[in-house]
Every structure is written in structure tokens, then in C-alpha cells.
Amino acid sequence: MPSCRILSSSAIHPRDLPLLQCLSRRDLRAARRVLDDTAHHPGAVARWTSAISRFASAGFLPEAVALFDLMPRRNLVTWNALLAAYLHAGCTSAALDLFARMPSRNVVSYTSALCALARAGRIDDARALFDALRERNVVSYNAMLTALARSGDLAGARRMFDEMPERNAASWNSLIAGYAERGHMAEARSLFDEMVRCGSANVVSWTAVIAGYARAGDVWEAYDLFRTMIPDPNVVTWTAMMGGFAWNGFHHEAVSLFLDMSRTADRLEPNGETLLSLIYACAGLGFPCLGKQAHAYALVHGMDGDGEDGRLTKGFIYMYSRFGYMDWARHIFDRSIRRCDAVCWNSMIEGYIRIGRPEEARRLFDDITVDSRELSWVTMIVTWTMVVSAYFDAGDVAEARRLFERMPERDATAWTAVISGLVRNERVAEAFGAFAESRAAGFAPEGHALAALLGAVGSVARLEVGEQVHGLTVKTGPASDTVLRNALVAMYAKSGDVEGARKVFEEEEEAAAGKGGGWRDAVTWNTMVMGLAHHGRAHEALRLVVEMQQEVEPDGGTCLGALTACDHVGMVDRAEDVIRFMVDRGIPVGAEHHACVVDMLGRAGRFEAAERFAGSAQAGVEAWGALLGTCVIARGGGEETAVGERAARMVLGMDPKNAAAHVALCHVYARSGAHKEAVEVRKEMGRKGVRKRPGCSWIGWRGMVHAFACGDRSHPQTDEIYSMLAQLTAEIGSLSNG
Structure with a gap:
């Protein structure tokens, strides 16, 4: 018999216990004696067949198979009982082998085989078997319909649905689930609405549509359905809605829904999937207390060793890593390391980086033991890039560069991490060098990399280089990225070209009008306001603040720009108005x-x-x-x-x-x-x-940056510079005295 998963034990009828004990300790001689003692009863075969079903349902599949082999007499129901037992345990190959050995078959046998073939992904074989069936019932049709829907052949599933001589709720639900799982929500909703009109929609129907909307990201449509459910939602429905909120970033709503579920009259008990949604929501919100309670619940109810896939275990590692509770995460990780996949390793590495322990992250990175077949090159690059970024954040540029050079594969995100890291560490020339390398390697520039370069340009006032980067954004296409366009506005403003900044700002407005609405965010407006303010164009900056309120709400950054404008021209009364505006709008001062x-x-x-x-x-x-x-x-x-x-x-x-x-x-x-x-x-x-630290300033001129520190006379044109400075000082003095 093939290796099959044995489920947890449950209650067995007392009269079956002696037989079960013999079979469990593989005492087949004693087990045969038990069977012989009852063989003379008229209903012996029916009783033994029922025992097979009960053993399998309780998780004792090997014992059920042994009983089948020992039975001196069997009938078709006995064969079907073992066939169903194999399917219930997920032993598809064993089920198909048994079907092939059956001396006779009926519609129940064929329907079970159809289910087995569908689970194995053998849709053509399932279709051939279905076509060979002389006798079909609604269960047979539903099995074939489900197989087609799960395989993605929705057109074939719909034809099967339309051909069915008789349908039940399971028929409708199978097709609805097929549409919903593939994102065809219009078709799923149309069928569902028809079921509702006929009064045949049940909790499975509602749950399938709610889960479909949530999976498609339309969580509020899912929630509207959830709130208007005619049957009371079961734990699967609550979990589908919670998961929809959690996976779409509505963590607060997911936690609130869990609390609502715990207050229902039926006192529904959460299952593993419910807890999984809850712990991801807790991680997103930073709710460690509730997350720990969810972990405690899983431990008390035996869910900590949550099956072969270990999804709950992985979820708890992710949650504790997000909280920064790395001792807890490490305990679970070490205990489950053989089942940990690349996601677990990434969670641990990212957690250590988040709490400022890059040496631990590096040790884990060097010790990765995931099977290379599970660790795709994409996943490996993500992990590698995280560690490179951590070294940049810690200021260890040399180690970050060494690690980057050792990467077996690089993608655009890895190059972006290096470019941004070099900019953060004020290695502007190296950042531009890395950018040139990435282009030579054939990678299209990412918006975040270009934004980082533009920030570097603004900090050293290299306008001509910034204009080249701007040209590249126009050529390669990412200029529609709001973050990048904001960086362009800031670069021009910091480089002294206020008109250039204004032009980009107004181009955004034209682009927004072309798309049917404004899409500039508060950062866009704030950057332009601050640019005008810093260059003494206070009245224009304040007018822009008024215009801004037609598109987005001003925030603290807006008000700081307005105050800076007032400061540059000494408008004290207007500054007091700005402070009053902040207080009235509830903007923190x-x-x-x-x-x-x-x-x-x-x-x-x-x-x-x-x-x-x-x-x-x-x-x-x-x-x-x-x-x-x-x-x-x-x-x-x-x-x-x-x-x-x-x-x-x-x-x-x-x-x-x-x-x-x-x-x-x-x-x-x-x-x-x-x-x-x-x-x-x-x-x-x-x-x-x-x-x-000595004061320092610089200016870009004809492709070179000229830096000047306080007291430094090393520049080759120092005498000319100081002569001009003295002349300017004298002229300013004469003007002020006049």
C-alpha cells in the first residue's frame, strides 16, 4: 500500500475496538479470528464494510486497508467504501489502482474514479471515463464539472453545466467556484444572482462569491455581500472575508472581523486558516499581544504542528519577525527548520535586519539550507538584495559592494538597491558608475533608482547631470511614476532652476487632465511650494498652497513650506495665519x-x-x-x-x-x-x-564640481576667487551704507 497521511484519532465504536487493536499491532491471525467469530451473521459483510468506513474516517486508513484484505467475503459496496476511504485520505494513486482491480463497478465507483483522476490532474482520462459511462447521475456530472472547472477549462465546464439533465446546489456551486477562483467575477456573480432568485443559494454559494471578490481585490464588494448574507455565515465564510481583508492590506478590518466572529451567538471556533489571516493582520498592525494570543490558541488546540505544509508555523515566524521578537521567531524556526522554505529564511533574515543585527542576518544567509529546487533564483535574489541593503544601511559600503559582486544573478531591483545605498552613503560618483554598469548589463532603469540619482543630483547641484537623467526618464518611460516625477521637481528646485521645476509640475497637471483627473499627491505640491519658498518667491508659494486645496489636503509639510516662504520675506502676520490654519485643521505643529x-x-x-x-x-x-x-x-x-x-x-x-x-x-x-x-x-x-566640522559648499561648472571648505585655499583659482569675493563684499557694503 502506498504511503498515506494518517489523521488524528477519533472515537471508535466499542464493538470495533478489539478488531482495531489487532489490526493496529499487525496481529493478523488474531484479527482473522475476530472476523471468523462474526462471519456466520447475516449482516457480517455490511458490518465489516461499515467498519472500513469508520476506521478511515477516524484516521486509521492502514487498519481499514488491512481489514479489507482480510475479509473473506466482499461486495461492491465494500470496494466502494475503500475507494472512498482512499480519496478521503488524499491517496489518489491508491484509489485509481483499486478502481482498476475492481471486479465490478457501478455509478458510485465511476464517480469516485472521476474524482481521483481530477485530483491527479488527468482531465483527459477523466473525460474519457465520463464518456464511457452508460449510467450517469447528478453526482457523476458534478464530479466531471468540478474537474473541468478546477483545471481552468471554464468553457468546457459551462457546456457540461448546460448539458446536465438535472442540477443540484453542488452543480451551481462548482461552476461559481470555478469562475471565482479564476477571477471571472461577472460570470460568477450572474450565476449566483440566479441562485438567489431561485432561493437555492446556500452558505457554500455565498462563501464562493465572497472569496472570489476578496481574491480579486474587491474587498468592499465582498464585505457588502457578507453583511447581507441570508444564511448565517460559517467559519469558512468568516475566514474568507478575514483573509480578503488581511491579504489586501486592510489589517484593522480583519482583526475587527475576527472579534465580531468570536462574539457570534454560535461561538464559532477559528480554524487554521482563520488564525493564519489573523496573525498576518496582527503583523501588519503591530499587535504583538493579540498575535501571541493567536499563537497560544494554536498551541492549546494542537495546531502548532499544522500538517505537512506548515503554513501556520511559517506564519508565526513571519509575525514574530515583523514584531522584532527574534528570539521567539528563532525558537519556532529552529524547531521546524526541516520544513522551513525560502519564505521562512527571508522572514528571519529581514527580521534581524529590522532590529539592527546584520551580523545575525549574514550568518543565516550564509547557512541557508533550503533545497535548491525550492529556492528559485528570484527568491535567492530577494534574499541576497535584502542583505546587501542591510550593509548599506549600516554604512558598511565595502562589504555591501563585495556581496553584490558575488551575486550569481542580478535583477533590476538588486541594482536599484546598490544605487540607492551608494546615494544614502554619499557615494554619488559611485552611484552614477553603478547606474552606468546596470545600463550596460541590459537592465532598464527602475523608477526608484532614478529617483535616488535625482536626489543625489539635487544635493550636489549638478543640474546638467539631472537634465540627462530627466531625458532618460522620458526615453525609457517610467516618468509617469509619481515618486519619480516628485524627485524631478525636487531636483530642479534644489539645483536653482525653479522654472524647470515648475515646468515638470505643470506637465504633471496636463498628464492628469489627460487621464481624467488629478493624481498629484501632497508630496508633489509640497515639493513645489518649498522650492518656490527657498528661492524667495513667497507670494507664488502661498498662492500654490491655496490652489493645492482643490486637489489634496495640505499637511504639515505644506505648512512648513508656507512658513518658509513667509520667513524668507519677513511676512510675520501671514505666518501667524498659517499657524492658526494648522490648529483649526488639526495639523500637528x-x-x-x-x-x-x-x-x-x-x-x-x-x-x-x-x-x-x-x-x-x-x-x-x-x-x-x-x-x-x-x-x-x-x-x-x-x-x-x-x-x-x-x-x-x-x-x-x-x-x-x-x-x-x-x-x-x-x-x-x-x-x-x-x-x-x-x-x-x-x-x-x-x-x-x-x-x-568646517563649513563646505560647492558648485557645478562645465562638468566639474568645485568644493570649498572654510579656510581651505587649495583650489587652483583661490586668488581670483578671493579677489572677486572682496570686490563683491565692498560693493554690498557701499550699497548698504548708501
């Missing part, structure tokens, strides 16, 4: 907003108001730093020295080694003539070991 207002008040000479605003509960070190900065540039009223001292004291109280605060305080003292105090501050910097 963050530390960066406070710092902007403080800077504006300080520049306007309103130090008392600025100090009061910096001292509010929501402000932080940024606001006090801004106040200190305005005291440095204030033009001698005397008040700024005292305010600057207090601001510096507040900054250094929060951040004792803040180099910029020490230097700013020195400047405040020096401007007021308090040179002795300035010297004391510099001595204090020495005692603390505080050193300020």
Missing part, C-alpha cells in the same frame, strides 16, 4: 514649524516674542537653535546678547556637545564686544572635546 516661526520673529527683531514661542511645550532644540542663530546676525540692539545667552544655555542643556551652539554663542559675544566670554566658550569646547 511640530518642532520644525516652531523653529521656522522663531527664526522669522528673530530676524524681525522681535526677540521677546521669538523667545516666548521657542519656550512653548511643542518646541525643541531646533527652535532654540534658530533663536540663537538670529542673535548671531542681529544688528546691535543689545537685547540679542542676553537672548542669545539664554538660547545657547537651553540648546546646550539639551545637547551639551552641540558644536554649532558653542560657535554661535562665541559669535554673539564677539559681536557685542564680550571677547573674554567668547574665549571662555572656546576653552569649554576644548574641555568637552567639541569640534565643529
Whole structure:
């Protein structure tokens, strides 16, 4: 007999226990004696046949087979009973072998064989067997209909359905499920609505359609059906709806639905699939307590060793990895490592990376023991790319590059990870080199890679390079990506080409109009507002904020752009209006907003108001730093020295080694003539070991970046540069004195 899965034990009739015990310990002689003792009874064959069915249903399939072999007499019902037992246990090959050995067959036998062939994927053989059937009933038709639907031959299934002389609810449900599983929801819904009109729809029908909508991503249509179900939903229906929410990212709704299920009058008990949906929802929401309760429930109810596929085990590894509870995840992983697939390894590696333990992730990566037949090259690249990204995030660029060079296969996502990682680590030239390599290797540029490069261009003001990247986006097509277009707007704005930024911004508007509606997000608007603000075009920036409200809701970033615009031109009253707008709309006023207002008040000479605003509960070190900065540039009223001292004291109280605060305080003292105090501050910097990084600026000119650090005279044109600087300074001084 082929190896078959043995299910968990259940209650056996007392009169069957002696026979079952003999068969379980393979004492066939004793078992035959038990049969001989009852052989003279008229209903002996029927009794033995019933025992075969009971043994198989309780999970004792080997004992059922042994009983069949020992029976001195059998009838057709006996053969059919064992055939059904094999099918119930999933032993398709054994079922087909038995069918071939049957001395006689009836419609029940043929129907069971049809089911076996369908499960084995032998649809042509099933069809040939069905065509050879002289006697057919609704069960035979349903078996063939189900086989065609599951194989994806929906047209053949529909023809079979239309040809059926008689149909029952199972016939309708088989075709509905076939359509729903393949995403043909219009056809599934049409059949379902017809069943509802006829009053024949049952809980299976409703569940099939709900699951189909959820699988197709139309979860709210599924939920509308779920709420209007005429029969009470069973645990399968609840699970289908929960799964629809969980797999489509509606984690909160999935958890709420689970809680609703637990409060039903029937007190439905969750099954393994229910728990699987729940733990993925908990992982998505970051609900460790509820996730642990789900794990405890699985342990108490014997679901922790959840069959050969181990889906619950994999789910718990994923959940604990998402929570960052890597000791728990590792315990389950180590206990189940022989059944862990590539998804489990990826979950563990990603979990260690998330909690900042890249060395553990690397050890796991080096120890991967998944069968190479299960670990496709796509999965391997995903794992490899995660580890490469982790090294970039940790700042270990050299190791990230070494690991990337060892990759046996690379895809566009792997190249994007390298390019983005180099940009994050300020290796801009290397990032462009990697981008060129990826193009030479034949990979089309991904939107995220181009966005990272555009960010790098903006940070070093290399407009000509940014324009080349822009041209590439137009040529290769990903320019419709909102993230990429936002990066283009930011690149032009940071590089000083506000008109270029405006042009891209307005091109988005034209593209949106062509698609029948606006699709610019808040980031798009905020980037343009901030670009205008930084270049002193305050009125245009504020007008854009008003226009924006016709498409999207302003957020904290929008208001920061508006405040920056007000700051650049000293519009204090408008800034106060912006703060009131934020309070009225419930937009949190963050530390960066406070710092902007403080800077504006300080520049306007309103130090008392600025100090009061910096001292509010929501402000932080940024606001006090801004106040200190305005005291440095204030033009001698005397008040700024005292305010600057207090601001510096507040900054250094929060951040004792803040180099910029020490230097700013020195400047405040020096401007007021308090040179002795300035010297004391510099001595204090020495005692603390505080050193300020030299200021640095750069400019791109004719394909080269010229960088200038404070006090650095290494540039070959230093004399000419300082001569021009002195000339400009003199002209500015004459204009201000005039």
C-alpha cells in the first residue's frame, strides 16, 4: 500500500475496538479470528464494510486497508467504501489502482474514479471515463464539472453545466467556484444572482462569491455581500472575508472581523486558516499581544504542528519577525527548520535586519539550507538584495559592494538597491558608475533608482547631470511614476532652476487632465511650494498652497513650506495665519514649524516674542537653535546678547556637545564686544572635546564640481576667487551704507 497521511484519532465504536487493536499491532491471525467469530451473521459483510468506513474516517486508513484484505467475503459496496476511504485520505494513486482491480463497478465507483483522476490532474482520462459511462447521475456530472472547472477549462465546464439533465446546489456551486477562483467575477456573480432568485443559494454559494471578490481585490464588494448574507455565515465564510481583508492590506478590518466572529451567538471556533489571516493582520498592525494570543490558541488546540505544509508555523515566524521578537521567531524556526522554505529564511533574515543585527542576518544567509529546487533564483535574489541593503544601511559600503559582486544573478531591483545605498552613503560618483554598469548589463532603469540619482543630483547641484537623467526618464518611460516625477521637481528646485521645476509640475497637471483627473499627491505640491519658498518667491508659494486645496489636503509639510516662504520675506502676520490654519485643521505643529516661526520673529527683531514661542511645550532644540542663530546676525540692539545667552544655555542643556551652539554663542559675544566670554566658550569646547566640522559648499561648472571648505585655499583659482569675493563684499557694503 502506498504511503498515506494518517489523521488524528477519533472515537471508535466499542464493538470495533478489539478488531482495531489487532489490526493496529499487525496481529493478523488474531484479527482473522475476530472476523471468523462474526462471519456466520447475516449482516457480517455490511458490518465489516461499515467498519472500513469508520476506521478511515477516524484516521486509521492502514487498519481499514488491512481489514479489507482480510475479509473473506466482499461486495461492491465494500470496494466502494475503500475507494472512498482512499480519496478521503488524499491517496489518489491508491484509489485509481483499486478502481482498476475492481471486479465490478457501478455509478458510485465511476464517480469516485472521476474524482481521483481530477485530483491527479488527468482531465483527459477523466473525460474519457465520463464518456464511457452508460449510467450517469447528478453526482457523476458534478464530479466531471468540478474537474473541468478546477483545471481552468471554464468553457468546457459551462457546456457540461448546460448539458446536465438535472442540477443540484453542488452543480451551481462548482461552476461559481470555478469562475471565482479564476477571477471571472461577472460570470460568477450572474450565476449566483440566479441562485438567489431561485432561493437555492446556500452558505457554500455565498462563501464562493465572497472569496472570489476578496481574491480579486474587491474587498468592499465582498464585505457588502457578507453583511447581507441570508444564511448565517460559517467559519469558512468568516475566514474568507478575514483573509480578503488581511491579504489586501486592510489589517484593522480583519482583526475587527475576527472579534465580531468570536462574539457570534454560535461561538464559532477559528480554524487554521482563520488564525493564519489573523496573525498576518496582527503583523501588519503591530499587535504583538493579540498575535501571541493567536499563537497560544494554536498551541492549546494542537495546531502548532499544522500538517505537512506548515503554513501556520511559517506564519508565526513571519509575525514574530515583523514584531522584532527574534528570539521567539528563532525558537519556532529552529524547531521546524526541516520544513522551513525560502519564505521562512527571508522572514528571519529581514527580521534581524529590522532590529539592527546584520551580523545575525549574514550568518543565516550564509547557512541557508533550503533545497535548491525550492529556492528559485528570484527568491535567492530577494534574499541576497535584502542583505546587501542591510550593509548599506549600516554604512558598511565595502562589504555591501563585495556581496553584490558575488551575486550569481542580478535583477533590476538588486541594482536599484546598490544605487540607492551608494546615494544614502554619499557615494554619488559611485552611484552614477553603478547606474552606468546596470545600463550596460541590459537592465532598464527602475523608477526608484532614478529617483535616488535625482536626489543625489539635487544635493550636489549638478543640474546638467539631472537634465540627462530627466531625458532618460522620458526615453525609457517610467516618468509617469509619481515618486519619480516628485524627485524631478525636487531636483530642479534644489539645483536653482525653479522654472524647470515648475515646468515638470505643470506637465504633471496636463498628464492628469489627460487621464481624467488629478493624481498629484501632497508630496508633489509640497515639493513645489518649498522650492518656490527657498528661492524667495513667497507670494507664488502661498498662492500654490491655496490652489493645492482643490486637489489634496495640505499637511504639515505644506505648512512648513508656507512658513518658509513667509520667513524668507519677513511676512510675520501671514505666518501667524498659517499657524492658526494648522490648529483649526488639526495639523500637528511640530518642532520644525516652531523653529521656522522663531527664526522669522528673530530676524524681525522681535526677540521677546521669538523667545516666548521657542519656550512653548511643542518646541525643541531646533527652535532654540534658530533663536540663537538670529542673535548671531542681529544688528546691535543689545537685547540679542542676553537672548542669545539664554538660547545657547537651553540648546546646550539639551545637547551639551552641540558644536554649532558653542560657535554661535562665541559669535554673539564677539559681536557685542564680550571677547573674554567668547574665549571662555572656546576653552569649554576644548574641555568637552567639541569640534565643529568646517563649513563646505560647492558648485557645478562645465562638468566639474568645485568644493570649498572654510579656510581651505587649495583650489587652483583661490586668488581670483578671493579677489572677486572682496570686490563683491565692498560693493554690498557701499550699497548698504548708501
